[in-house]
Amino acid sequence: MTNLGDSFYVIYQKFNNTTESYFNFLKSTDDGLTWSAPTQVNDSTIIDDRNYPGYARYYPNIAISPDGQRIYAAWADRRVNPSGNDYDVYFSYSLDGGQTWSPDIRVNEDTTGLNQLYPSMAVKSNGGLIQCWWSGMMIGK
Numbered sequence: 001m002t003n004l005g006d007s008f009y010v011i012y013q014k015f016n017n018t019t020e021s022y023f024n025f026l027k028s029t030d031d032g033l034t035w036s037a038p039t040q041v042n043d044s045t046i047i048d049d050r051n052y053p054g055y056a057r058y059y060p061n062i063a064i065s066p067d068g069q070r071i072y073a074a075w076a077d078r079r080v081n082p083s084g085n086d087y088d089v090y091f092s093y094s095l096d097g098g099q100t101w102s103p104d105i106r107v108n109e110d111t112t113g114l115n116q117l118y119p120s121m122a123v124k125s126n127g128g129l130i131q132c133w134w135s136g137m138m139i140g141k
């Protein structure tokens with residue numbers, strides 16, 4: 001969750017059933033009195049081979065541009081190796097205040113099978129994005 005003044009932006013994990021999960025986004029622009037209808041952020045609801053839906057992807061994080069229109073989401077995702085432990089950082093963005101989202105983009109270029117986790121983001125005053133994450137091999141940016 002993050003905010004711009006009295007506007008609040010939330011990303012949360014939604015479970016369809018015992019093996020599928022995805023991230024939803026919603027926002028309030030009136031100090032939490034009303035909330036938008038949720039929109040789905042990520043485009044993969046890949047089934048987790050271990051039947052632990054919370055482990056297929058997790059740790060969603062969002063950042064907002066100063067005008068509230070560009071919204072960035074990043075999370076750890078195991079779609080490349082759903083039966084293993086090779087997490088990667090994936091990313092999606094919205095240019096319309098969270099109504100629609102880009103296709104998922106894999107951010108790290110790791111081919112070693114190590115984990116990239118815990119993405120964190122900050123938005124510059126011009127709307128540019130700085131992103132970093134923890135990596136089993138190096139610091140990504």
Ligand SMILES: [Ca+2]
Pocket residue numbers: 086087088110113114115116
């Ligand atoms: Ca990885």
